[in-house]
Amino acid sequence: MKTSTDELLVFVTVVDSGSITAAAEKLQQTVSGVSRALTRLEKKLDTALVRRTTRRLQLTEEGALFLGRARAILAAMEEAEQSVARRRQRPSGRLRVDAASPFMLHCIAPHVKAFAALYPEIQLELTSNERIVDLLEQKVDIAIRIGALQDSTLHARSLGASKLRIVASPGYLAEAGEPVSVEELRGHRLLGFTAPEHLNRWPLPDGERASFKIEPALVASSGETIRQLALADSGIACLADFMTAADVRANRLAPILDALLIDERQPVSAVFYQSAALAGRVQAFLDFIGPRLSL
Structure with a gap:
């Protein structure tokens, strides 16, 4: 029996969210439905992908290996869908961008007016933190990070140095x-x-x-x-x-x-979680801001 993309999405979302309950909320599914999908995937693969404890989930060695492949498959599908969607609709919705205050003030704020004129359907929200924020916890879509990157679970685009x-x-x-x-x-x-x-x-x-x-x-x-x-x-x-x-x-x-x-x-990098709903907005912002940075 072949693995479905829905099961891959459930698995990746459970890992990124840290729990089945949080993944169910993010996917707008029931907790039992997410749990069954994860169990079904493990049965198809005939291996345990995560270890369940009362406090948290932990990837097995096989789960860590499978996670990278699953992300690549989902990202390729999202990109294919978005490449078609971008041809017929303009990006819209909320986009929250976080950066340390100096970068926000000197590199992003001066270009916000031009971005709003180009993408009036995107509601840009800007936050500033001097520390590295957790994107899921802070509901951040794009974080600008200065220095070497540590979190390998995030997508990243170099903006220069x-x-x-x-x-x-x-x-x-x-x-x-x-x-x-x-x-x-x-x-x-x-x-x-x-x-x-x-x-x-x-x-x-x-x-x-x-x-x-x-x-x-x-x-x-x-x-x-x-x-x-x-x-x-x-x-x-x-x-x-x-x-x-x-x-x-x-x-x-x-x-x-x-x-x-x-x-x-x-080095200056933009980091983000890829998702079908966000891909257009993320792509629009990064394509816009990258050439305007004097780094």
Whole structure:
């Protein structure tokens, strides 16, 4: 007996949702119906795909292997359906996009008006979090993540990479002087992050080490807060170009130690769960925003 796409969808949704009850709610089916479909699939395959406990579901080794194949089959079917649907209808509905506040402010917000004019049927909702959010828990459709990706269960599209640069305001440099070496940098007021710790390692050679670990005089949780502190003559910061390029062009901030700088870039990716209902909206947003980013 052949496996049906409905059974594949049930299996993937159970894994993504974390429970049969949550999957039933998402699929708008009964709990018993979802449970029977999962059991039927396991019988057809003659193997257990998940281990059921009172608290959670855990994939078996065979289940993990089958999950990747199931996702690929469903994604191919969705893409085939959407390629036809996109020809006859415009994307519509709610689309929630999440990004850290600096990226939202500098890279997404300036283009929202143009996106709304191009896709008036899409209701865009923008949220900002400095931490990595759970897409299902927060009901987020697309999350913009900066840095290496960790969650392999998500679909991802690269949006580019932004170079890290060390900057300070002309006012700060006039008062404190401009450092011309890493050693001189130690005597300056450095602006750092509360977390994660790797953001306080700047791309400068420090002896035999390939990065310079700063001892910040002032820390903040948001890159935008650090940018504002730098603009207010509060110290020297290491920030991505997407946040500071306009400030450098306007002479509000000045790059320093560029000759010593190691070319380190932060990858920027859009991550999302693929689904037939969302595919058109997700595709429309990513196709729109990608070419407009100066990364």
